[in-house]
Amino acid sequence: MSGKFDLFFDNLYLENYKSLLNFAYRLTNEKNFSEEIVQDAFVEAYKKIELLYHHENPVGWLYLTVRNISKAYLRELAALKRRISFDDVQLAVTDRQSDELLQLNDLTQNEADLIRKFYIYRFSLKELSQEYGISLSACKMRLKRAREKLMKAYEIKT
Structure with missing residues (x-):
C-alpha cells in the first residue's frame, strides 16, 4: 500500500x-x-x-x-x-445439572466451559478470550464450533 x-x-x-x-x-x-x-x-x-x-x-x-x-x-x-435458549433453563438448572446436560451432548470440557461461561454466566467474548489466552476472533470461532456441536448433538438425541 x-x-x-x-x-x-x-x-x-x-x-x-x-x-x-x-x-x-x-x-x-x-x-x-x-x-x-x-x-x-x-x-x-x-x-x-x-x-x-x-x-x-x-x-x-x-x-x-x-x-x-x-x-x-x-x-x-x-x-x-431461536435455536438454543439457555435463558429459559438457567434458573432451573444447577451447575451439576448443566454439567450433565453439556456432557450428554458430547462436548469436551473446554467446549462445555466456554458455552456455560458465555450463556449462563454471561462472560463477554473479551473476558473469555483473555481467560483462554486467545484472540477475540479465535474465541468467537471456538464458541461457534461448540454451539454447532451442541446443536448437532441435540438434534440427534431428540
Whole structure:
C-alpha cells in the first residue's frame, strides 16, 4: 500500500473510530460486539482502501458498513436465540445439572466451559478470550464450533 493510502486510512480511523463505535453501540446495545463490528468495518475499509480513497463519501461508506455488519450480527444473534435458549433453563438448572446436560451432548470440557461461561454466566467474548489466552476472533470461532456441536448433538438425541 502506498503512503498516501496509509495516511488516508490512518486519518479515517483516528477521526471516525469513536463515532462509529457509538453508532454500532446504539444499533446493538452490546459494547464488546460494537468494538468488534467497528474493527471489522475498518478491516473491510483497508481491503478496499483504493476504492474508498476515491469514494465521494468515505465516512458515509464506513457508517453503512458498520450498519450492515451490525444487522448481520443481530440476525445471527436472533437465530441463535431461536435455536438454543439457555435463558429459559438457567434458573432451573444447577451447575451439576448443566454439567450433565453439556456432557450428554458430547462436548469436551473446554467446549462445555466456554458455552456455560458465555450463556449462563454471561462472560463477554473479551473476558473469555483473555481467560483462554486467545484472540477475540479465535474465541468467537471456538464458541461457534461448540454451539454447532451442541446443536448437532441435540438434534440427534431428540
